Amino acid sequence: MGQQHLAGPVTGPVTVALVEDHQVVVDGVRSWFGTHSQVELVAQGPTIESVRGTPADVLLLDLNLNGTMVIDRVAELCAGGQRVIVFSEHEEPETVRAVLDAGASAFIGKGRATRDSCLETILEVAADRPSMTPPMAQAIATDEGPHRPQLSDKERAALLFWFQSMSKASVAARMGIKERTVRQYIDRARVKYAAAGRPAPTKEKLLICAIQDGLLQPDEVTVYTSLAARTPPDRG
Amino acid sequence: MTGDIEEVAHRYTLYTAIGAVVIATVWHTGYDLTVTVTGWESFRWPLLAAAAWVAYTAIGAVAALSLLRTFAGPAKARELAVAVLVLDVAVIVSCRPQDLIGPIDWGWGSVGWLGVMLLWNRPRWRAEAIAFLSANAGIMLVAMIATGTVDRVSLAKYLMVIVGSVTLQLGYMVGCHTLRVRAEDAALLARRLAADDAWRESAQRIHADRLRRYEAIREVAESMLKQLADGADPGDSRVRGDCTAGAMRLRRLITEREEVPDELVSALREHIDAAERRQVLVTAPPFGERLPALPDGVREDLLRAPVAALDGARTRARVTVSAMSAMVSVAVVADNDDLPVSPDPVREPSGVVVTYQRQGGEVWVNSIWQGP
Numbered sequence: 001m002g003q004q005h006l007a008g009p010v011t012g013p014v015t016v017a018l019v020e021d022h023q024v025v026v027d028g029v030r031s032w033f034g035t036h037s038q039v040e041l042v043a044q045g046p047t048i049e050s051v052r053g054t055p056a057d058v059l060l061l062d063l064n065l066n067g068t069m070v071i072d073r074v075a076e077l078c079a080g081g082q083r084v085i086v087f088s089e090h091e092e093p094e095t096v097r098a099v100l101d102a103g104a105s106a107f108i109g110k111g112r113a114t115r116d117s118c119l120e121t122i123l124e125v126a127a128d129r130p131s132m133t134p135p136m137a138q139a140i141a142t143d144e145g146p147h148r149p150q151l152s153d154k155e156r157a158a159l160l161f162w163f164q165s166m167s168k169a170s171v172a173a174r175m176g177i178k179e180r181t182v183r184q185y186i187d188r189a190r191v192k193y194a195a196a197g198r199p200a201p202t203k204e205k206l207l208i209c210a211i212q213d214g215l216l217q218p219d220e221v222t223v224y225t226s227l228a229a230r231t232p233p234d235r236g
Numbered sequence: 237m238t239g240d241i242e243e244v245a246h247r248y249t250l251y252t253a254i255g256a257v258v259i260a261t262v263w264h265t266g267y268d269l270t271v272t273v274t275g276w277e278s279f280r281w282p283l284l285a286a287a288a289w290v291a292y293t294a295i296g297a298v299a300a301l302s303l304l305r306t307f308a309g310p311a312k313a314r315e316l317a318v319a320v321l322v323l324d325v326a327v328i329v330s331c332r333p334q335d336l337i338g339p340i341d342w343g344w345g346s347v348g349w350l351g352v353m354l355l356w357n358r359p360r361w362r363a364e365a366i367a368f369l370s371a372n373a374g375i376m377l378v379a380m381i382a383t384g385t386v387d388r389v390s391l392a393k394y395l396m397v398i399v400g401s402v403t404l405q406l407g408y409m410v411g412c413h414t415l416r417v418r419a420e421d422a423a424l425l426a427r428r429l430a431a432d433d434a435w436r437e438s439a440q441r442i443h444a445d446r447l448r449r450y451e452a453i454r455e456v457a458e459s460m461l462k463q464l465a466d467g468a469d470p471g472d473s474r475v476r477g478d479c480t481a482g483a484m485r486l487r488r489l490i491t492e493r494e495e496v497p498d499e500l501v502s503a504l505r506e507h508i509d510a511a512e513r514r515q516v517l518v519t520a521p522p523f524g525e526r527l528p529a530l531p532d533g534v535r536e537d538l539l540r541a542p543v544a545a546l547d548g549a550r551t552r553a554r555v556t557v558s559a560m561s562a563m564v565s566v567a568v569v570a571d572n573d574d575l576p577v578s579p580d581p582v583r584e585p586s587g588v589v590v591t592y593q594r595q596g597g598e599v600w601v602n603s604i605w606q607g608p
Binding site: 089090091092093109111112134135138141142144160161163164165166167169170173174 | 487519521522554556558559560561563565567569591593595596598600602
């Protein structure tokens with residue numbers, strides 16, 4: 001952590017735009033951010049259009065806006081490099097995979113989100129670090145699609161246990177490994193998933209950061225290999 | 237399910253094939269044998285005609301056995317079809333030229349039925365049957381031209397026999413094929429209708445169940461609102477706890493999406509409902525799409541330990557189900573103080589593995605089934 005990143009690190013407080021049609025949720029998020037100096041809500045509205053034009057490091061997006069699911073808008077939002085975090089109660093693995101494949105950086109389930117976990121996810125995503133929430137862990141662990149990531153048995157088990165248990169510490173006890181190793185398995189799985197899915201600018205940043213931090217080697221990720229070919233580390 | 241359709245298809249293939257065998261047998265013994273015996277003196281080479289009759293019978297027996305065993309013509313149908321055409325030529329050669337179009341030349345009018353048996357239910361039966369029958373007609377025509385039997389009456393008789401036999405043989409094959417396809421369609425339709433009925437019934441059951449739970453939650457919500465209206469303190473932790481529990485149940489009802497109840501999910505929901513009635517705060521993320529079919533006994537083994545943890549939860553529980561095409565994992569995290577936990581994984585005979593863990597007043601019970 002704390003390394004200089006290629007992908008334009010966020011300096012100062014992380015700015016967040018929120019797309020949410022329920023005032024009670026808007027108020028809840030605002031109160032979560034209120035006492036946190038590192039995160040600032042700069043725009044908010046009930047539609048995607050209502051926050052367009054306001055630059056924000058992270059876009060927090062509710063999936064169900066006025067009764068319409070906006071899963072198919074996620075790819076368009078991510079295409080320009082916008083970091084998108086989906087914030088929804090639709091935590092079904094299929095939905096989570098759909099938004100991650102579309103380029104979303106993370107998925108926060110409204111059912112289990114807490115202030116701390118939400119802020120942690122926002123800060124990780126803003127820093128282009130691998131972020132893994134419980135609904136994402138389940139969605140990635142149970143992915144059987146043709147482009148699924150090649151996870152090791154331990155990575156898959158760590159994801160599933162983390163989703164289904166009470167904490168990473170209990171996963172560590174269950175697997176007989178250190179909690180730090182559990183985190184590493186989970187983070188590696190996130191990065192591999194990003195590499196296996198459809199390429200998106202936000203995912204590329206995540207991959208670059210993961211490789212810089214030594215989380216995985218360039219040759220472990222096919223998508224990254226093509227990126228590395230542009231700037232080979234041994235040249236210059 | 238697919239078995240039903242296959243059985244219908246097999247039954248129709250078998251009975252229509254038996255029909256072809258019966259027709260060929262009756263024709264071969266009733267006509268071919270009769271004219272061979274009664275016309276013995278008229279043949280140029282009667283032994284050749286008799287040998288052709290025997291060869292026809294042998295090939296017919298091979299084809300009939302294959303039809304009864306595999307519902308299709310024999311594997312070497314093409315080679316045998318060529319052999320049949322050779323014996324067709326043999327019968328022609330065994331006749332004197334003036335008898336070529338007469339009754340004792342039984343081969344060309346009869347071999348078509350043997351062709352039907354040989355080519356029955358093969359992937360390219362149409363093209364093969366047309367080629368075979370055309371070859372038979374061509375051989376006879378060449379023989380007629382070679383022997384100068386091309387007068388008006390002979391040609392008319394030739395056309396009548398060829399058109400008649402080809403129409404019957406090809407018509408029988410096409411008719412039986414159509415009958416079988418229609419029967420399969422009918423079986424498929426009946427199956428779809430049954431599936432629709434089952435789906436409708438399931439959907440109605442879910443709907444009724446949801447209405448019942450909405451009714452229950454409405455009563456709770458009404459009572460909560462009444463308490464608040466009557467001055468209950470929203471700051472009171474008990475009032476807040478009740479409000480949170482009600483909101484969670486509502487959220488779960490809203491996000492439930494499955495259209496057909498899975499037995500494992502239904503059983504879990506019953507226990508979740510029971511826990512909520514005991515004022516336990518239950519969180520359960522949506523269980524996702526349909527779960528894989530489970531072998532006998534697996535569902536019970538998957539549910540036993542997590543349900544025990546849920547049933548004994550004191551104030552809160554989280555229920556999760558994760559599934560892949562050959563894996564189902566059910567977990568409960570609950571503040572259950574009494575649940576006996578095993579330090580080692582428990583392996584059930586069904587293949588389900590149950591693990592337990594206690595941490596900070598909570599127990600985590602996880603049962604996993606991995607399919608083959």
